[in-house]
Amino acid sequence: MAIIEQEPLALPVGDRPTGSSPIGVLTRPRTTTGWRSWVSTVDHKRIGIMYGIGSIFFFLVGGFEALLIRAQLATPDGTLLSADVYNQVYTMHGVTMVFLVIMPMAAAFANYLLPLQIGARDVAFPRLNALSFWIWLFGSIFFNTAWILGGGADGGWFNYAPNSGVIFSPGHGIDFYAVGLQIVGIASLVSAMNLIVTVLNMRAPGMGLMRMPVFTWMILVVQFLLLFAVPVITVALFLLMFDRLFGANFFNVSEGADPLLWQHLFWIFGHPEVYILILPAFGIVSEVIPTFSRKPIYGYPFMVFSGIVIGFMGWGVWAHHMFASGIGPLSVMAFSLSTMFIAVPTGVKILNWMATMWGGKIEFNTAMLFAVGLVAMFTIGGLSGVTHALGPADTQQTDTYYIVAHFHYVLFGGALLGFFSGFFFWWPKVFGHFLSERLGKWQFWASLIGFNLTFGPMHILGLQGMSRRIYTYGDDQGFSLWNLVATIGAFIIAISVLIFLANVVISYRGRHDQPAPGPDPWDARSLEWMVPSPTPEHNFDVVPVVTQNDEYWFRKYQIDEHENVTRIASSEEAAQAGDGTGVHLPSPSYWPLLVALALPIIGYAVIYNLWLAVPGALLLVASMYGWAFEPVDDPDGGHGAGGHDDHGGDDRSDSHAEIKTEETPVG
Amino acid sequence: MADTLTSERPDPAAFDLENAKTHDPHATNTGLTHNKLGMWLFLGSEALLFGGLISTFLLYKSKLVEITNPNDAAVLTRVTDLGVNIYDIPFTSVSSFVLLMSSLTMVLALAAIQRDDVARSRLWILTTAVLGSTFVAGQVYEFTVFAREGMKWDTNIFSSAFYTLTGFHGVHVTIGILLLLSLVVASLKGGLRKKHSETVELVGLYWHFVDVVWILIFVVVYLIPVAQADASAESGLARTGAITTISQIGD
Numbered sequence: 001m002a003i004i005e006q007e008p009l010a011l012p013v014g015d016r017p018t019g020s021s022p023i024g025v026l027t028r029p030r031t032t033t034g035w036r037s038w039v040s041t042v043d044h045k046r047i048g049i050m051y052g053i054g055s056i057f058f059f060l061v062g063g064f065e066a067l068l069i070r071a072q073l074a075t076p077d078g079t080l081l082s083a084d085v086y087n088q089v090y091t092m093h094g095v096t097m098v099f100l101v102i103m104p105m106a107a108a109f110a111n112y113l114l115p116l117q118i119g120a121r122d123v124a125f126p127r128l129n130a131l132s133f134w135i136w137l138f139g140s141i142f143f144n145t146a147w148i149l150g151g152g153a154d155g156g157w158f159n160y161a162p163n164s165g166v167i168f169s170p171g172h173g174i175d176f177y178a179v180g181l182q183i184v185g186i187a188s189l190v191s192a193m194n195l196i197v198t199v200l201n202m203r204a205p206g207m208g209l210m211r212m213p214v215f216t217w218m219i220l221v222v223q224f225l226l227l228f229a230v231p232v233i234t235v236a237l238f239l240l241m242f243d244r245l246f247g248a249n250f251f252n253v254s255e256g257a258d259p260l261l262w263q264h265l266f267w268i269f270g271h272p273e274v275y276i277l278i279l280p281a282f283g284i285v286s287e288v289i290p291t292f293s294r295k296p297i298y299g300y301p302f303m304v305f306s307g308i309v310i311g312f313m314g315w316g317v318w319a320h321h322m323f324a325s326g327i328g329p330l331s332v333m334a335f336s337l338s339t340m341f342i343a344v345p346t347g348v349k350i351l352n353w354m355a356t357m358w359g360g361k362i363e364f365n366t367a368m369l370f371a372v373g374l375v376a377m378f379t380i381g382g383l384s385g386v387t388h389a390l391g392p393a394d395t396q397q398t399d400t401y402y403i404v405a406h407f408h409y410v411l412f413g414g415a416l417l418g419f420f421s422g423f424f425f426w427w428p429k430v431f432g433h434f435l436s437e438r439l440g441k442w443q444f445w446a447s448l449i450g451f452n453l454t455f456g457p458m459h460i461l462g463l464q465g466m467s468r469r470i471y472t473y474g475d476d477q478g479f480s481l482w483n484l485v486a487t488i489g490a491f492i493i494a495i496s497v498l499i500f501l502a503n504v505v506i507s508y509r510g511r512h513d514q515p516a517p518g519p520d521p522w523d524a525r526s527l528e529w530m531v532p533s534p535t536p537e538h539n540f541d542v543v544p545v546v547t548q549n550d551e552y553w554f555r556k557y558q559i560d561e562h563e564n565v566t567r568i569a570s571s572e573e574a575a576q577a578g579d580g581t582g583v584h585l586p587s588p589s590y591w592p593l594l595v596a597l598a599l600p601i602i603g604y605a606v607i608y609n610l611w612l613a614v615p616g617a618l619l620l621v622a623s624m625y626g627w628a629f630e631p632v633d634d635p636d637g638g639h640g641a642g643g644h645d646d647h648g649g650d651d652r653s654d655s656h657a658e659i660k661t662e663e664t665p666v667g
Numbered sequence: 668m669a670d671t672l673t674s675e676r677p678d679p680a681a682f683d684l685e686n687a688k689t690h691d692p693h694a695t696n697t698g699l700t701h702n703k704l705g706m707w708l709f710l711g712s713e714a715l716l717f718g719g720l721i722s723t724f725l726l727y728k729s730k731l732v733e734i735t736n737p738n739d740a741a742v743l744t745r746v747t748d749l750g751v752n753i754y755d756i757p758f759t760s761v762s763s764f765v766l767l768m769s770s771l772t773m774v775l776a777l778a779a780i781q782r783d784d785v786a787r788s789r790l791w792i793l794t795t796a797v798l799g800s801t802f803v804a805g806q807v808y809e810f811t812v813f814a815r816e817g818m819k820w821d822t823n824i825f826s827s828a829f830y831t832l833t834g835f836h837g838v839h840v841t842i843g844i845l846l847l848l849s850l851v852v853a854s855l856k857g858g859l860r861k862k863h864s865e866t867v868e869l870v871g872l873y874w875h876f877v878d879v880v881w882i883l884i885f886v887v888v889y890l891i892p893v894a895q896a897d898a899s900a901e902s903g904l905a906r907t908g909a910i911t912t913i914s915q916i917g918d
């Protein structure tokens with residue numbers, strides 16, 4: 001993996017001019033506009049934007065599937081979907097929302113913001129970063145082509161064995177699930193490795209680990225979770241694929257196989273995955289709430305360490321998904337206890353956000369509303385989660401709509417509200433204009449009301465005994481009223497999403513009529529606000545030297561010994577001009593796209609015809625070698641043979657001059 | 668701790684002069700290069716991948732299945748009996764030894780490139796690749812024999828787990844061989860010098876990891892089932908079988 005990012009092996013030592021590729025296929029592209037510049041980009045900001053667009057697209061796909069589910073369940077004895085199609089729709093909805101929406105949306109924020117927040121020019125391996133995105137995109141498309149090739153997966157997003165076997169699911173849907181998620185998993189692994197190296201190795205001078213913004217910290221924890229959780233589900237999917245396509249016996253109960261093996265492997269991945277989904281949103285609101293409360297985050301070390309503790313404890317609670325599977329009373333007790341304990345660090349975060357807001361000068365704009373919405377809604381979801389930490393209670397609740405209510409409160413009420421908060425907060429930084437506040441507030445209230453109408457009643461339905469994953473119910477079962485309410489709520493959510501899309505278009509069209517946001521429209525705290533909006537391609541003119549937490553804020557404000565805050569510089573004075581010259585940036589490349597393109601070809605080969613794997617593998621190997629031998633083709637190179645063109649920070653030595661003039665006292 | 672990790676640049680004297688000159692502007696917070704840190708993280712992830720497969724094998728190793736013996740009586744047997752009866756422990760031990768020796772030659776290759784002995788390092792890298800290929804060839808031979816003896820990929824849960832785990836490892840060795848051969852080609856073209864020693868080191872890290880995993884697999888997949896079969900042959904299989912069944916119900 002890392003090998004292929006190494007400097008070209010075949011080039012002789014020395015500065016041979018390298019205008020063309022040694023393989024003679026592709027030269028390093030030079031365009032900076034047009035579609036070619038996007039497909040060959042290795043710029044972390046552009047990759048972040050592409051992740052964002054892709055995840056919003058699949059959000060619409062998954063949302064459409066959700067509306068189908070709710071339309072089917074709106075009235076008793078619904079006939080919109082057959083039982084079979086219903087199974088496919090809820091399975092695809094779940095997988096899409098988890099792997100194709102929330103994870104890449106978090107990746108969008110992480111890619112765009114993480115290098116900026118630590119004062120870096122780019123990530124450690126820019127081409128691998130592009131590779132992650134393309135693998136994710138092609139894997140997602142591959143997974144969804146199941147719809148036109150005979151139907152999607154139909155065993156629920158966890159696809160329990162032996163129900164996922166060929167006997168019970170003879171179509172290719174679950175094959176696309178097994179292969180597609182392996183492909184998407186590679187994307188997560190590559191990006192996890194990349195971002196961890198970036199954070200550990202590329203922080204600006206003076207930025208100790210405990211001076212990193214909470215968002216960066218949470219992303220770091222998430223990448224470690226991904227690094228160790230994804231291989232476990234890869235094993236599970238691998239075994240499932242072998243069972244289904246090549247006649248292995250891993251989940252064949254008649255051969256003595258143990259179906260609990262799948263559940264264990266799945267949930268050893270699956271529970272860390274829950275924190276993979278929620279921690280990025282926690283990071284986002286940990287940036288938004290201090291900014292709009294005009295206070296530093298309360299208990300920064302507690303925020304960081306509770307995130308780390310969640311990261312560790314997340315590995316010790318997986319079997320609480322399996323209380324009803326007969327794992328034995330001792331296991332149930334142990335996992336009940338660990339599940340209740342993991343609520344503690346999560347509670348610490350909730351309390352710290354509230355303490356941050358306490359006594360602050362709170363500004364309720366859209367970003368802040370969404371952030372506060374997360375705190376409130378996630379608390380509800382967290383508390384309902386603790387109720388099924390108890391084995392006996394969970395035995396009643398498991399596989400009912402109570403569970404559905406719970407995880408939508410943490411994933412929609414938690415993760416998605418957090419991401420929308422982030423969209424409104426960082427939109428001016430990314431695109432150079434604001435989203436409309438008026439439409440934003442409409443969107444917030446529509447989604448909050450619609451969300452609670454949809455998922456609040458599901459608590460009741462679940463406790464009344466309505467099962468998950470049942471395609472219809474009878475009029476005499478007493479589920480009709482709340483199901484209708486939930487369906488109305490779902491369509492209100494759909495309206496709120498439409499308002500968001502309208503907002504994107506309208507605010508883009510009207511961007512010249514509103515004042516430019518400047519580098520720091522919110523009077524914010526972390527380093528990304530030090531650069532102009534939109535962020536220049538080279539990020540920082542000079543790499544800032546960090547002397548404390550909330551570095552940028554302390555370049556604008558001074559706190560005297562009586563705790564009086566005085567402004568010492570305007571945002572523009574403290575920010576950089578964005579006119580850096582001679583900055584050494586990574587060169588674009590087509591190879592990541594080509595490497596990624598090979599994977600779905602191999603995927604189709606595994607499912608349909610192994611001969612197809614030959615062109616796929618040839619493309620893969622050829623583009624990996626093309627990648628490895630790609631010349632360091634850089635307009636203003638001059639770094640000699642040792643010159644990695646893959647990371648910035650060249651002028652760090654210059655930036656030491658900065659520390660003398662801009663050093664500010666610690667508050 | 669945090670601050671020592673970040674603000675200190677690695678001591679330039681720790682590098683050789685050429686490295687220090689080219690790499691200092693890119694000094695990293697940890698002192699490790701991006702590539703090396705990335706490789707360690709990748710190996711950490713790989714450990715979980717093999718961990719999952721080894722756990723799967725361990726789960727199925729002691730399962731019992733009912734088979735009909737020639738007297739038409741149903742008896743419980745361990746699923747591993749399928750393999751234990753045809754394992755060739757001396758053969759596999761030799762090929763394991765060959766693989767372990769390839770780690771030694773890998774170390775020698777790195778030592779050679781670090782003192783800029785390009786020809787010697789090329790020779791050692793090639794030797795490593797040959798030893799690795801010998802191991803893979805042995806595995807292919809072994810698989811062929813096993814399949815001919817009736818232990819096929821889909822015969823029972825043990826054979827599925829056996830071929831998946833050992834085959835997955837074999838693929839890793841094969842990828843390692845391809846990396847080594849790429850190094851040999853690069854070296855022949857004159858592109859593998861002392862300043863590239865980290866590349867050799869990274870391939871070496873991967874190679875050693877794959878070797879270490881094999882030690883674990885050899886013990887878990889070959890030695891322990893054989894030892895268990897021997898132990899139960901002494902004490903009587905039926906008795907052990909009965910106890911295992913009860914404990915499985917108790918689970």
